[in-house]
């Protein structure tokens with residue numbers, strides 16, 4: 265049953281209950297001032313205001329109610345902030361009170377909520393995982409040490425594109441990017457490919473897509489916790505199957521590696537080896553936790569990176585002067601070596617390419633509301649109270665298009681970042697696609713490296729043409745809302761090899 269039908273049946277049952285309750289109870293008003301927001305219907309509150317594209321609906325409501333708004337989503341009180349100033353209040357000033365997250369039912373499968381780096385509350389375990397990620401797994405040094413494996417994967421991606429160019433075949437940038445990102449991650453973690461290079465739709469790809477889609481599906485049981493047991497949309501049941509399969513794959517890989525280590529092989533310089541070494545002395549880190557951590561890295565790191573790549577390529581193809589400038593910079597700094605990937609060490613010398621990626625993240629933030637936070641206690645912000653347990657969302661999509669912050673906000677213009685020190689590292693609250701504060705994305709550096717590698721290499725080695733007869737303005741830039749903001753229509757473009 266879909267979300268709307270479920271909601272309607274549930275509402276009918278509840279209206280009767282609610283009317284009876286009202287007859288017998290006195291209403292009590294809280295003694296704090298909730299942020300303003302749209303009017304609420306009985307039972308469902310403002311659920312219908314969310315629409316199919318909540319980032320658009322909530323941005324419209326912000327124009328009426330202001331940069332801090334409250335909505336009643338079923339039984340869940342939600343606060344949405346939509347300005348850089350309010351984002352700073354949430355992510356910096358009051359970060360310590362707003363660092364935990366509400367846990368969706370789609371995450372509460374197979375005890376994942378107790379191990380998930382992205383969802384467990386701030387605790388000694390979370391601090392330990394954060395420390396390990398920041399200082400070891402995802403540190404600059406570790407990423408530098410593993411760059412040769414990503415380079416090899418990039419070379420394979422360019423070979424695939426070269427093949428498409430030879431046979432005159434269009435490349436679906438999303439599919440290509442998905443396969444490449446999974447393998448860039450899996451080689452950084454396990455030193456193996458999780459998707460066969462000839463297999464466009466491998467099982468692992470489907471599993472990651474299914475998990476992400478279910479996390480992004482509005483779930484009645486999240487708005488009415490009483491329904492959790494019933495699981496009316498079957499989300500919990502379906503998610504359990506996907507997560508079981510993914511954890512099985514990781515278990516197998518971990519066990520194989522343990523066996524190799526027992527047999528005296530220690531040569532793999534990857535994340536799995538680092539974690540197994542850490543787990544010898546650190547009782548908090550065991551095999552189960554490692555498998556769940558890998559689950560989170562793939563789920564958090566794949567769709568986000570791929571959708572950024574696809575939006576960036578779409579903007580570049582739509583804006584030929586920007587594409588030309590980015591290519592000129594690459595030729596000047598990297599040279600045009602045919603189908604040879606750019607190097608991670610070149611990134612800092614490519615300010616225009618950096619600006620292209622920032623501009624893409626400004627207009628198309630992959631996680632438009634960040635990952636929601638939860639108020640630990642009542643928190644006062646801007647003259648209003650965010651009540652204890654409310655979920656807090658930061659509308660970075662709206663902030664990226666705020667005309668008081670950005671000139672000509674809907675224009676794709678990387679030039680706005682040239683000579684500006686605005687960065688995505690969580691200190692400039694007008695641009696926080698990776699979040700900020702304690703829970704800022706730990707994969708930021710790796711995501712940046714993968715994006716530069718893929719985007720830089722694709723445009724340095726090939727020209728990209730639209731299908732014959734298609735005009736630039738025909739590129740469909742419609743968004744599809746989910747846990748990540750995807751392009752509704754895939755970008756399919758023809759690669760033309762640049763001869764040197």
Ligand code: HEM
Nearest residue numbers: 382564565568569631634635697698699700703705707711
């Ligand atoms: C363009 C790519 C990416 C974007 C835009 C992105 C964005 C985000 C955002 C917005 C959050 C929530 C931050 C907050 O609550 O303030 C987050 C958390 C997280 N991201 Fe990313 N991410 C990306 C890539 C990655 C990659 C490649 C990895 C893994 C290597 C990763 C792993 C994680 C994890 C584990 C968390 C949860 C951290 C925690 O709750 O403590 N992300 N990401």
